Amino acid sequence: MNILLLGSGGRECAIAWKLAQSPELDRLYIAPGNGGTHKYGENVALSPLDFDAVAKFASEHDVDMIVVGNEDPLVAGIYDYFDAIPGSPLIVGPSKTGAALEGSKDFAKQFMARHSIPTAAYRSFTADTVAEGEEFLATLRPPYVLKADGLAAGKGVLIIDSYEEACRSLREMLGGMFGKSSATVVVEEFLKGIECSVFVLTDGNGGYRILPVAKDYKRIGEGDTGPNTGGMGAVSPVAFADKEFMHKVEERIVKPTVKGLAEEGIVYRGFIFLGLISVEGEPMVIEYNVRMGDPETEVVMLRIASDLVPLLKAAAEGNLSDMPLDEDPRYATTVMVVSGGYPGDYPKGKAISGADSAEEGSVYFHAGTKLGADGTLLTSGGRVIACSAYGKDLNEALAASFRGAGAVGFEGKYFRRDIGADLRAIEEAK
Ligand code: AMP
Ligand code: GLY
Numbered sequence: 001m002n003i004l005l006l007g008s009g010g011r012e013c014a015i016a017w018k019l020a021q022s023p024e025l026d027r028l029y030i031a032p033g034n035g036g037t038h039k040y041g042e043n044v045a046l047s048p049l050d051f052d053a054v055a056k057f058a059s060e061h062d063v064d065m066i067v068v069g070n071e072d073p074l075v076a077g078i079y080d081y082f083d084a085i086p087g088s089p090l091i092v093g094p095s096k097t098g099a100a101l102e103g104s105k106d107f108a109k110q111f112m113a114r115h116s117i118p119t120a121a122y123r124s125f126t127a128d129t130v131a132e133g134e135e136f137l138a139t140l141r142p143p144y145v146l147k148a149d150g151l152a153a154g155k156g157v158l159i160i161d162s163y164e165e166a167c168r169s170l171r172e173m174l175g176g177m178f179g180k181s182s183a184t185v186v187v188e189e190f191l192k193g194i195e196c197s198v199f200v201l202t203d204g205n206g207g208y209r210i211l212p213v214a215k216d217y218k219r220i221g222e223g224d225t226g227p228n229t230g231g232m233g234a235v236s237p238v239a240f241a242d243k244e245f246m247h248k249v250e251e252r253i254v255k256p257t258v259k260g261l262a263e264e265g266i267v268y269r270g271f272i273f274l275g276l277i278s279v280e281g282e283p284m285v286i287e288y289n290v291r292m293g294d295p296e297t298e299v300v301m302l303r304i305a306s307d308l309v310p311l312l313k314a315a316a317e318g319n320l321s322d323m324p325l326d327e328d329p330r331y332a333t334t335v336m337v338v339s340g341g342y343p344g345d346y347p348k349g350k351a352i353s354g355a356d357s358a359e360e361g362s363v364y365f366h367a368g369t370k371l372g373a374d375g376t377l378l379t380s381g382g383r384v385i386a387c388s389a390y391g392k393d394l395n396e397a398l399a400a401s402f403r404g405a406g407a408v409g410f411e412g413k414y415f416r417r418d419i420g421a422d423l424r425a426i427e428e429a430k
Contacts, residue, residue: 036366
């Protein structure tokens with residue numbers, strides 16, 4: 001089977017690594033890929049948002065299946081585009097309507113309400129209803145959670161302590177703080193707990209498989225301080241997401257989500273990312289995403305023991321129910337090495353050393369890297385390399401990830417040295 005994978009991050013590098021191990025794979029193309037993905041396939045200079053160019057390439061190269069890594073092409077309707085063309089490759093991803101679970105927080109909240117899926121109490125407001133928004137805020141206890149309805153590159157959520165500031169921010173968001181994305185704002189109840197990421201592969205016919213659960217670390221600073229980033233590290237499995245918790249997740253969230261999509265006729269053949277929070281052991285949905293997480297994928301792929309190609313094919317064809325998905329019993333961790341200054345401004349084009357070969361049981365997934373004209377590996381983004389590793393336990397995996405992060409060199413590099421520390425504490429307390 002020939003596969004075209006769309007995207008250029010650490011997530012796509014990890015998916016490419018996993019796909020490349022499949023005996024069912026003939027050729028793998030990654031568009032546009034990065035300075036590491038060419039180890040697993042052929043990088044193709046294509047924009048995933050240029051659907052005509054993607055279709056032309058796919059037809060010229062006998063592509064059988066397109067795996068969409070990031071949300072933008074999905075929200076822009078890549079599934080529907082190919083669905084309308086007879087003889088198109090299989091697409092792993094939701095239809096445009098399905099992608100609105102990530103593309104519109106208001107749509108996602110309404111979907112959860114219709115299917116009684118546990119999530120924070122909320123209301124949505126526009127410029128016309130800002131006074132009602134202020135009244136609703138007055139009924140909530142601080143801190144206040146304000147979310148831009150549309151995609152805002154992970155920056156559209158504000159958590160604010162004072163009522164006055166929340167009212168001011170609501171007006172600013174509705175006034176265009178995040179452009180069109182915040183023309184509608186979701187105001188919701190603050191939930192206190194610990195977060196984890198659950199990934200579901202679904203086939204649109206009620207069939208689904210739950211992938212290994214992961215936890216990511218979003219803030220730039222140790223101790224979860226400072227601004228949010230795309231994610232600074234990840235761990236799988238997750239100590240508090242035990243059998244009992246995952247049973248609740250499956251019964252209360254996964255099943256009603258998959259069933260709700262089918263009942264509403266929403267075509268969805270791809271990954272559902274459940275951003276969850278455990279509130280005293282009870283799972284609640286913080287958000288849906290319509291893709292895999294990054295850097296969660298850089299640990300989840302290590303923990304899928306089964307061949308991913310037939311699983312993705314079955315999801316895209318609508319017959320996932322008979323497919324096994326076996327988990328690797330080992331721990332997997334990843335530590336993201338980032339450019340100095342990230343998530344603010346940072347330099348690019350710094351030469352990277354030490355990223356050629358990882359130690360046994362570890363793998364470097366490239367994110368913001370590219371090859372210079374002379375073949376030198378250079379930084380090209382904020383998150384540069386995800387240092388993933390297996391371990392028989394959490395400590396062993398983390399130690400290997402930190403050794404990996406220490407061995408990669410470039411001017412201004414930074415990584416968090418406390419990835420997984422909270423889960424270690426939970427495990428030690430057990
Ligand atoms: P989102 O983009 O919806 O995932 O929100 C970004 C982050 O804000 C989440 O990962 C949470 O840490 C936090 N957050 C969002 N909604 C809530 C909520 N209702 N209560 C507490 N924290 C939240
Ligand atoms: N790591 C969170 C995300 O991919 O959105």
